[in-house]
Amino acid sequence: MDATSDKSSNVAKKKRLRDAEATKLRILEAAKSDFAKNGLGGARVDVIAAKAKANKRMIYHYFGSKDNLFQTVVENAYLDIRTAELKLHLDDLEPKEALERLVQFTWQYYLRNPEFITLVNSENLHRAKHVKKSELIKTASRKFVAMVSSILDRGVISGDFRAGIDPVQLNITIAAIGYYYITNRFTGSIIFERDLMDKDALNERLEFNIDTIIRLVSA
Template sequence: MLTKPPKRPRIRDAEATQARILAAAKKEFSKNGLGGARVDIIAERAKANKRMIYHYFQSKEDLFQRVLEHAYSDIRTAEQKLDLEQLPPREALERLVRFTWNYYLKNPEFLTLVNSANLHKAKHIKKSEVVRQVSTRFVDMVGKLLDRGVATGEFRSGIDPVQLNITIAAIGYYYFTNRYTGSIVFQRDLMTPEALEERIRFNVDTIMRLVQA
């Protein structure tokens, strides 16, 4: 007697459905922001229905929060995988600067999601334990890197890891979010391979001069 193959556990189906919804929502929110995003488009792209979206995420606002949490978790997880503690301080810092630049270049939706979150004064992540935890780990990682550099005499003491991270993020963030106006104002194409390489070299040099003993 033939037996029917076992059905996949319902929990795996639920996880797969939520993953599809989050992926579709990320595209929609990064393109149109929270206000312009449409749940019916998210449902269509996720091959789900609106009722299912609201079952898992309660509201469009809650879905936006989950997308933001995933976005911050993704970049923070990737940073942890750089294994900076295995490298000499200067090499480790350069790797972090280059990683941040390349992450923004390859993940433009991250920048637009952050822009959208700031338009709403970060209310969707203000109480997020996920964002708090991954951000704390990142600041600790940068702090330990700076401490190692001070111990070897390569970095000056007293550098706040939060301020350093803001600077590393800002010099890449501004470049990419203003690439269209910048190309007109400065009369050069800021997105050619040559321009991008020139800029990341400038960024690395700027950060190294900032921290050097």
């Protein structure tokens, strides 16, 4: 599209030998992947550097410490899901439809981004010390709770939902029924003697979860 582009003025920057932003991004991607796979304690800075095709020194140059790198990764992970949720524009849907859509979205998000789950698990192993410091996460979370709260309110007014449901409890339950299934897919597949990640099993679970939530809120 832009055959005449030169190096300095180019929106879709072509690769350059030295690019701080690109290196930072590569490090963050590699770190997300390795932290998700091995946890904060199990991940290795050398491995992250290699995977990012960057020198280990760069990690310390840009992020200061392994702990700080993890903090950034976790923060990004939370902001990503919260942003995606807001983009659903659930306020434009009928209450029941909005809730079903949210359950479906949450399920699919976990399915497509299992690193999110592992990162959250690792963060809780460390008693949320990184999330605690992030104002960005707190602000985004507030918006999210408000969104679900508003769906509930609209549903009560329309007569679809019963009154008195705590939006936080509902939120937790919607997350829980998807999260648990995915995070424990390995032990679960053995204990229940069926492949929980089979395509049909996944669809079945989504249906079950939507049903669970609708029954929970219905008037």
